[in-house]
Amino acid sequence: MSYKRPSFRHPGAAINEIGFHQKDYEGALSTLCAGCGHDxxxxxxxxxxxxxAIPPHRIAKISGIGCSSKTPTYFxxxxxxxxxxxxxxxxVATGAVMANRDLTYIGVSGDGDSASIGMGQFAHVVRRNLNMVYIVMNNGCYGLTKGQDSATADVGSVGKAGVPTMFSSIDLAGLALELGxxxxxxxxxxxxxxLIPLIKAGISHNGFALIDVLSPCVTFNNTKTSTKSYSYVRDHMGSTSIADFVPEKSEITATVAPGESxxxxxxxxxxxxxTSLAEGWDPGNRLSAINAIHNANLKGEVLTGLLYIDAKQPSVHQLLNTTLKPLNSLNQDELMPGVELLERINAEFR
Amino acid sequence: MDFSLFFPPDYSCHDSTFVKLKPTDLKDPEYFHKVVDCQYACPAHTPVPEYIRMIALERYDDAYMINWESNVFPGVLGRTCDRPCEPACRRGRIEEKPVAICRLKRVAADLKGDITSRIPRGPFPSNGKKIALIGGGPASLTVARDLAPLGYEIHLFDEQKSGGGFMRSQIPAFRLPEEVLNEEVNYILDMGVHKHFNTYVSSLKEILKQDYDAVFIGTGAPRGKDLPKLDGRWDAKDHVHIGIDWLASVAFEHREKIGKKVIVVGGGNTAMDCCRTARRLGGTDVKVVVRSPFEDMKASAWEIEDAQREDIPILSCHNPKAFVTENGVLKGMMFSRVEAVYDDQGKRKLVPLDEPDVFIEADDVLMAIGQDNAFPWIEKDLGIAFGEWDMPVVNKTTFQSTLPKVFFGGDAAFGPENVITAVAHGHQAAVSIELFCQQMDVHDRPNPLTNLFSQKMGIHEWSYDNAIVDDHRYNVPHANKELSLQNRKLEVELGFDMPTGFKEAQRCLNCDVQTVFQESRCIECDACVDICPTSCITFTTNGDEEDLRHRLTMPALNTTQDLYVSDVLPTMRVMVKDEDVCLHCGLCAERCPTSAWDMQKFLYNVSKASHVCPSAVV
Known part of the structure; x- marks a missing residue:
């Protein structure tokens, strides 16, 4: 068994704007099951x-526990x-974001980590609009403990254990919409x-960005009767639209007929x-997104793509008026502005 | 609200009028053969990765025998081969330098034990056929080796006192020690070949009059080119030599000295052998003078390096103008300066420069400017047709001449090439002779022997060493320069020792262990795409080749390398793998949850004479 990826890459591999190869963004060789969607x-x-072209040292990846939460080792x-x-x-992400707003935060979690044990944490991080991308690697089971149903497993879905799921499922995307x-x-x-344009857009988004990614568990939940298998998702997958992410520096050259994009x-x-927007769906209308999800779920379909976006809302930093500088770079003058300023502030309350 | 589900283009069927690539036909033995670049490039198609693995396993005898069966002279070729395999080596496209394939062959030859028990030994039961081989070089010896065990009575004719042909007369002993050559020549002669050495065949008609069932002509390209019309050529003719004749006279010890100042005219490997030999026979000021620019020289890069290491300057873009003599004594040569000009088609023209001519002093001049074939001993009325440049008309597959019982091979067939090409010719000519003597159609060639079998040992275990090492190519150590310049028989290259041989062998990418894809098992999870270090694998909609090559994860711009295309998958896509820079690391198969990918070793053996009637082989 290989424990190391060969160090050679395609000789024609490109470098990005800041001079890095894609190899510089890789991690260790995955130890997850072969074929795991998480990889x-x-x-x-x-x-x-x-x-x-984000400098790798300006990114922080934070995870919980589970197969999904092992993946930050692999990128x-x-x-x-x-x-x-x-x-x-x-x-942990909240602490990090508060301490240094300059980094890019990628949170990685799973359906167990977010929809079961971490449900309360999940709800509050959404409410607070913490500046991060929250990626849920959602496979509908607890893969690390041999595939028990998780809280996102659909009613009636049958994994490798052979017992249909009895309890109704939590739709994390729908929940996040409800929570604002x-x-x-x-x-x-x-x-x-x-997926890639959505991750890029999520990183660029000012505030909390949830990407719920269906990621089949090839060992315990890739059966013909599971609603989170490769074949089920492929056969029942639809999308709200095709999203393309255009970084700020590039010129927009695509020509799309008005009304369609x-x-x-x-x-x-x-x-x-x-582009190719689904009928009746408006990316800026929360209600249309909630409706779209419910309608797809009722039909047993998997609605993918960007579901809702409001790029104008203030993030936690604007809401709390946090300092612009990372806490570890604040010096004594900034932390102890002196008696005069204290007097002035006190005077405001007199 | 109605939400029409939209399926992105990757999941949709393309217009059926669109040209699509057909799934790769794995039943065609040439597909996987081509992936093994080194073996494919080798004229004799030696299974290179297989013997390199044997070296890594310290199974030197096996490594040697794989070579011996395929190229007959592993010890000779491990020192002197032109190495068409190395520029083809996939490693050279991944990093700077290819695997030192040639020098690993030498490792097998140097470190093997006594393998005589594995060499076929006569007497073989006679098949009642008798053949004559004219010329004792690699082509004839290969024919002898392939046919002697089949019961042929073989008569080998050579004008020299021992076998080996140009391997003996042209390759200096400091590159190829006589013992190495003798060992491998004798393996063949000891099979019961009737030797007629010191016998110059002056008439093919006389040979044909005798009762040979077939005649093979492997007489090489024995005539060195001259500059007969150059001013002064014949004024001091004792000090102006034809390179190959001079090398032969040194090899057979008719000549032991040369003047202090020597000019070698020419830029091929013979020129390199001439100048280095001259350094060992008393030449202290030896220069190579060549018409072409340095980078266009025909000599192998490593032979040029070896000459330069022995303080031999190479003067390029000098065109010979005259031999300068005084009172019948050679003084030197006059050269005019030229410049290479390339036209739109890249064709080179040497244009004289407006510069004064250059005089170079010399006591002796060696001319190594090419070789010609010469068949003064073949009568024109025998039914053997001669075509352009007085070359015999020879079939490129069967090596048969227009006189059915006469076959050609080696340099004699299509002009000067090299030892490994001569061996390849010999194998094919032997197949033809066997077919001919068995009254079968010489054009009905036996198929190559191929085998493809899984290397799977466990869930993620392979029976080959699939880890890829980062090591750069190892250099071969050389003998002390001062000592080797004093002794023309002291071998310069010392070969890899056991540990270095192992490390160099580990650089091989095992390109014969093929990535075999079975679409019916694939669940399209993308694991192979994600893990492939060199981004070789893409799942996409089919298209014509040009279109597909540009749509892959990494564009497949090396069109000499094939695309491996699967049949259509459930999502209407196909798997496309660009073979170009695949490391054969097996990670695609390790990360495949359904074993749709498997690593399977492909063996390809060129058909030999013994495969024509396998039941007849003892």
Whole structure:
């Protein structure tokens, strides 16, 4: 068994704007089961960060516990990382985001980590609009403990254990919409053409961005009767639109007939270009997104793509008026501005 | 609200009028053969990765025998081969330098034990056929080796006192020690070949009058080119030599000295052998003078390096103008300066420069400017047709001449090439002679012997060493320069020792262990795409080749390398693998949950004479 990926890459491999190869964004060789959807999501994160030309050392990846939460070892080896406590990734991420707003935060969690033990944490991190991308690697089972049903397993879905799921499932995208998230997307590990632009858009989004990624568990939940298998998702997958992410520096050259596309300008000047919009769906209308999800779920379909976006809302930093500088770079003058300023502030309350 | 589900283009059927690539036909033995670049490039198609693995396993005898069966002279070729395999080596496209295939062959020859028990030994039961081989070089010896065990009575004619042909007369002993050559020539002669050495065949008609069932002509390209019309050529003719004749006279010890100042005219490997030999026979000021620019020289890069290491300057773009003599004594040569000009088609023209001529002093001049074939001993009325440049008309597959019982091979067939090509010719000519003597159609060639079998040992275990090492090519150590310049028989290259041989062998990518894809098992999870270090694998909609090559994860721009295309998958896509820079690391198969990918070793053996009537082989 190979424990190391060969160090050679394609001799024609490109470098990005800041001089890095995609190899510089890779991690260790995965120890997940062969064929795990999570590995594809890792590959998509690697490619998205490479293409966005983010310096690897300016990224922090934070995870909880589970197969999903192991993946940060398998991407971005040159970035900061914190493999935290089960279901507590949002708390650790909150601390990190508060301490340094300059980094790009990628939170990785699973359906167990987010929809069961971490449900409360998940709800509050959405509410607070913490500046991060929250990627759920959603396989509908607890793969690390031999495949028990998770809280996102659909009623009636039958995994390898052979017993249909009895309890109704939690739709994390729907829940995030209810809780006020401004960037909600769903994707599929087997469709990188869709997933990579969504990750890039999520990274660019100012505030909390949820990407719920269906990621089949090839060992315990890839049966013909499971609704989270490769074949079920492929056969029942539809999308709200095709999203293309255009970084701020590039010129928009695509020509799309008016009415069929929508351009959404992001906080940092980049653009999400949506084409082939589904009928009746409006990316800026929360209700239409909630309806779309419910309708798809009723029909047993898997609605993917960007579900809802509002790029104008303030993130936690604007809401709390946090300091612009990382806490570790604040000096004594900034932390102890002196008696005069204290007097002035006190005077305001007199 | 109605939500029409949209399926992105990757999942849709393309227009049926669109040209699509057909699934790769794995039943065609040439598909996987082509992936093994080194073996494919080798004229004799030696199974290179297979013997390199044997070296890594310290199974030197096996490594040697794989070579011996395929190229007959592993010890000779491990020192002197032109190495068409190395520029083809996939490793050279991944990093700077290819695997030192040639020098590993020598490792097998140097470190093997006594393998005589594995060499076929006569007497063989006679098949009642008798053949004559004219010329004792690699082509004839290969024919002898392939046919002697089949019961042929073989008569080998050579004008020299021992066998080996140009391997003996042209390759200096400091590159190829006589013992190495003798060992491998004798393996063949000891099979019961009737030796007629010191016998110059002056008439093919006389040979044909005798009762030979077939005659093979492997007389090489024995005539060195001259500059007969150059001013002064014949004024001091004792000090102006034809390179190959001079090398032969040194090899057979008719000549032991040369003047201090020597000019070698020419830029091929013979020129390199001439100048280095001259350094060992007393030449202290030896220069190579060549018409072409340095980078266009025909000599192998490593032979040029070896000459330069022995303080031999190479003067390029000098065109010979005259031999300069005084009172019948050679003084030197006059050269005019030229410049290479290339036209739109890249064709070279040497244009004289407006510069004064250059005089170079010399006591002796060696001319190594090419070789010609010469068949003064073949009568024109025998039914053997001669075509352009007085070359015999020879079939490129069967090596048969227009006189059915006469076959050609080696340099005698199509002009000067090299030892390994001569061996390849010999094998094919032997097949033809066997077919001919068994009254079968010489054009009905036996198929190559191929085998494809899984290397799977466990869930993620392979029976080959699939880890890829980062090591750069190892250099071969050389003998002390001062000592080797004093002794023309002291071998310069010392070969790899056991540990270095192992490390160099580990650089081989095992390109014969093929990535075999079975579409019916694939669940399209993308694991192979994600893990492939060199981004060789893409799942996409089919198209014509040009279109597909540009749509892959990494564009497949090396069109000499094939695309491996699967049949259509459930999502209407196909798997496309660009063979170009595949490391054969097996990770696609390790990360495949359904074993749709498997690593399977492909063996390809060129058909030999013994395969014509397998039941007749003892």
């Amino acid at each position: 594809s999501i890792s590959a998509a994160i690697i490619q998205a960060c490479f293409e966005l 971005l080896a040159n970035s900061h990382g914190f493999n935290s406590v089960h279901g507590r990734m949002p708390s 998230a401004d960037f909600v997307a769903r994707s599929f590990s087997g469709d990188k053409d869709q 929508k351009m959404i300008e992001m906080h940092d000047g980049s653009i999400i270009e949506l």
